[in-house]
Amino acid sequence: MSQKIRQYVHQLLSEGKIKAFLGLREENGHIMPHLFCEPQELEQISLGDRKEPGDARYPLNQLLIRLAREHPDDTFAVLTRGCDERGLKELFKWNQLNEERVVPVGVGCPDDLARACECEKPFPDCLIDGPQGQKADSEKVARIDGMDLEGRLKFWMGEFDRCIKCFGCRNVCPMCFCNECSIEEESLVGKGEIPPDNPTFHLIRAVHMVGRCIDCGLCEEACPADIPLRTLYKKVADIVSEELGYRTGYSIEEKSPFNIIGG
């Protein structure tokens, strides 16, 4: 599948349209982010498929923000799945990236990955290669919706209380770019306590994901305690969609409703 991507990036690089391509590289059986600066390097390109499709993913947009800050006048291409594209759209609106300096290189996710992610749109508009997969509804959210109040509280407290407060969910998040973070704010969450104040700790993060979370699921993958964060944030996104008619990462103009004070 990577052949079309390789050709596309090769052309961008040789025509000088981009300074470099931020993608993934496979070396000695490991897949890692890599900045491809020369066309001849592209042989090593990987789409992040180790054992299963897309099981080696990284917050490339997070690296791109850092790169763009250091090289504001250069244009970079970046490997972009459906979720990454939603991320790019939000990051442009939040002024974290300049749309004119980013060339997304779209790859569609295969069905099993889309299903595992319960993804709403498992392909980007800027599709270069890969399928234009089907939307998958979230059975995980439905399962919790099906519980009674008491059952839900028991379920979530059981999950939240495994938290060792490693901040991995926030650190891996391509949309967490704040300089100051509320989950480190002592007046909200006490320090030096494990598990943290729950459900406060996790609900603060959940609420702050409004207009940010693009459902990439990296937080849940990074969590050493296997807390189903993605399911929680999916529900948050659903409520915002029902109540405020906003879905994160689809519009290039409309801003997150929680960004508006008053109104």
Next chain:
Amino acid sequence: MAEKRMTFLKKLMEFCGINPDRLRVRWVSSSEASEFVEEISTFVEDIKKTGPNPLKAKEAA
């Protein structure tokens, strides 16, 4: 917008197993003292009916 935020919060509470009736918002002007008293009194009554917060029980344990 504040009303929508409250609805959002109530729905999130519900999803996490916290009774959304524990949260209430009403708009009362400073000249409407009796409405304010009435509102608070009913809220206190309703909360008492709902019973102790299950999260407090966890804290005590």
